Amino acid sequence: MEYDFLHSLSPKIMDIVQRDGPFWHQSHYRLFRERTRMHILGIVISGEGILRLGDRAEQVMRQGAIFQIWPGLKMEMTTSPSNPLCFVSIHYQYGLLQWDGINAKWLKADGPLPLGDFLPEFGTQSMMEKFKHLFGIWGQKEAGFEWEARVEFLCAIREIASALARRREVEEAGTAAIVREAIAYMKAGYQDDLTRDFMARRASLSPSYFSSIFKKHTGYSPIQYLTRIRIDKAKQLLKESRLPIKQVAEEVGFVDSFYFTRLFTRETGLTPSHYRHA
Known part of the structure; x- marks a missing residue:
């Protein structure tokens, strides 16, 4: 109340x-x-x-x-x-x-x-x-x-x-720990094929409940949060390496480089190539 x-x-x-x-x-x-x-x-x-x-x-x-x-x-x-x-x-x-x-x-x-x-x-x-x-x-x-x-x-x-x-408070402390562990796993394994269902199974939760508590604590769905991690890693690679765009996409967990480009452009307002030279 x-x-x-x-x-x-x-x-x-x-x-x-x-x-x-x-x-x-x-x-x-x-x-x-x-x-x-x-x-x-x-x-x-x-x-x-x-x-x-x-x-x-x-x-x-x-x-x-x-x-x-x-x-x-x-x-x-x-x-x-x-x-x-x-x-x-x-x-x-x-x-x-x-x-x-x-x-x-x-x-x-x-x-x-x-x-x-x-x-x-x-x-x-x-x-x-x-x-x-x-x-x-x-x-x-x-x-x-x-x-x-x-x-x-x-x-x-x-x-x-x-x-x-x-x-x-007790319930939220428990769910906060679950979300922190999920985020740590994403940061360590962002290159892998991570799905919401897979991460929910790791936490021994239903996919819908896992998504609910994740969004409650972060403001993002699990996949949105994972995408932000991948985009941040891609920004780093684009600035610090000369890897082709396709390889950058693969390095951060995207199989489809065209999909990666669309997501990157939507998130940053720049294509990967333009971001690299900005």
Whole structure:
């Protein structure tokens, strides 16, 4: 979650509920809404169930799962008598209050919080206790309970957002290492017939995912990056040697010298011959 979003977030809690065995028994182990009307952020405490939202893939709800529901969705939740689902959920509406100096601007929000729709096994014991504490605050309704619940709710969102940020840092550190290794391999083997699929196999990744993380870290696809390495090496050879253009192309990994010339011209604005004499 972007922290400027969190800074602007202004929720109004409508209700905080706990759904457990007795509730499900009365509901025949099914909760259905043709069209949801509120935002919901919940965490599974125990048991197991299935969540279906609109035409999205169904999600298995187990202990620690954090889920969101937002207005305008068809929603169905089911569980079983043998292992009834128990969760605590916060029902709320929200908007964004943005300040520009002493002037405030209110923006109504319709979609879910940018936390992820469904986070399986993400909730820690601390998060579960925080949601149960919120349920207690709301149920006791002591003086100032709405303000206290709002503060605790924002703290819960901050805790989830921080945990997501930490996980993202770990994931990106891992993918950054993969990309660095791929770049080192390209620099050492640019003369070879390197393909995206070959480099993805070396990294034990699917070609599409390899391309995705490579572009995320470099701004280029793997082949675009390899081409830049080859063109840079070609520039060096053109300036430092008298090798024929065809041989320069072969030395930097291009089988087709005409294709090399087209790429070189597109990248530099000069043909290889003109670049050599520039």
